[in-house]
Amino acid sequence: EDGTTAEGKLTGTGSAVDLSALAGKAARLDLEATGCASAALSNAVLAVPGEAAVAKRGDPPRYVVFVIMDSLRADRVRTFNPKARPETPNFDKLAESSTLFTANYVQGNESQVSHASMWTANYLAKHKAIAMQDHLPDKWMTIDEVAKKAGKFVAGASGNGYIRPARGFGSGWDKYVNHIEKGLGLKGADIMDKGFSFIAPKKDQPWFLYLGLIDTHVTWRAKQPWLDKYDGGYKGRFAAEFGDDGPNGFAKDLTDHEKDHVRALYDANVSYQDDLLGQMIEKLKGWGVWDQTMLIITADHGDEQWEDGRVGHGGSVRETLLHVPLLVHFPATFPAVKITEGTEGFGDF
Numbered sequence: 197e198d199g200t201t202a203e204g205k206l207t208g209t210g211s212a213v214d215l216s217a218l219a220g221k222a223a224r225l226d227l228e229a230t231g232c233a234s235a236a237l238s239n240a241v242l243a244v245p246g247e248a249a250v251a252k253r254g255d256p257p258r259y260v261v262f263v264i265m266d267s268l269r270a271d272r273v274r275t276f277n278p279k280a281r282p283e284t285p286n287f288d289k290l291a292e293s294s295t296l297f298t299a300n301y302v303q304g305n306e307s308q309v310s311h312a313s314m315w316t317a318n319y320l321a322k323h324k325a326i327a328m329q330d331h332l333p334d335k336w337m338t339i340d341e342v343a344k345k346a347g348k349f350v351a352g353a354s355g356n357g358y359i360r361p362a363r364g365f366g367s368g369w370d371k372y373v374n375h376i377e378k379g380l381g382l383k384g385a386d387i388m389d390k391g392f393s394f395i396a397p398k399k400d401q402p403w404f405l406y407l408g409l410i411d412t413h414v415t416w417r418a419k420q421p422w423l424d425k426y427d428g429g430y431k432g433r434f435a436a437e438f439g440d441d442g443p444n445g446f447a448k449d450l451t452d453h454e455k456d457h458v459r460a461l462y463d464a465n466v467s468y469q470d471d472l473l474g475q476m477i478e479k480l481k482g483w484g485v486w487d488q489t490m491l492i493i494t495a496d497h498g499d500e501q502w503e504d505g506r507v508g509h510g511g512s513v514r515e516t517l518l519h520v521p522l523l524v525h526f527p528a529t530f531p532a533v534k535i536t537e538g539t540e541g542f543g544d545f
Contacts, residue, residue, distance in 0.1 A: 197222075351372065455502055
């Protein structure tokens with residue numbers, strides 16, 4: 197737009213044109229063949245003079261913990277939103293020595309699509325697992341198979357009903373249980389205890405552990421002492437829980453006060469899962485493996501809470517549903533930085 201130009205000739209392998217006059221500008225490149233009827237350009241690059249940057253990496257992690265906090269919105273975790281109400285002291289402290297991806301977005305507004313993308317590193321257009329009856333195709337290598345190929349003992353425990361081997365979510369598990377499928381406890385503590393019970397006998401050999409926590413997924417159930425902090429004294433019909441487990445789905449006649457209490461129920465579960473995170477870290481430290489462990493924390497989607505008149509998930513592609521936390525703690529490879537560029541919820545990190 198300011199009239200700056202740069203011209204030159206490409207006359208064979210390794211030839212280049214100096215474009216430094218256009219540095220910092222938006223430019224259009226016009227290529228024209230001369231002296232022949234046609235010309236082909238291959239392996240074209242925009243190159244910066246000097247030595248290429250070299251990534252410095254330490255030893256790979258001996259142990260990996262992959263935690264999905266189902267339905268956890270990024271804006272309800274103080275690490276990502278300092279104005280968030282839920283107390284998350286363990287997440288906040290962990291963030292000081294972790295890589296934070298502050299603009300991380302998932303591929304689906306509900307569990308099936310997002311988990312399938314994480315498990316296969318594919319978009320929905322390729323993995324095609326969207327409906328309840330869909331089976332994740334066996335042709336895709338899944339995250340448990342990657343861990344198995346890396347020589348790890350592979351275990352998992354989940355409270356999300358979709359995520360089970362029978363639905364295509366992995367064939368490389370050494371130990372795995374879906375708590376809904378087996379009628380086991382659904383609190384985060386139940387799932388965490390089960391997962392750690394799988395790896396405890398193998399804790400001295402390399403292992404991979406997936407934990408699918410669902411406390412921030414509807415139905416939201418009261419967790420103390422946090423609920424009293426966020427909305428103490430409430431005595432109404434949603435004192436203990438709110439969700440879609442009933443025959444008629446979500447209640448639709450809530451007052452503003454009731455909506456505020458439901459948000460407090462959700463926030464109490466954010467803090468409850470944060471408390472479990474602290475317990476998890478202490479356990480790994482007690483085992484003497486924390487410094488060799490990569491910890492990955494993310495979510496499959498968020499939840500709407502009447503921002504646009506809807507509650508729950510699956511109803512839109514708004515920020516409240518698609519923007520979720522992503523944290524990776526393993527200082528040998530992932531430094532303590534905030535990545536503000538956009539990232540996506542794939543299982544290929």
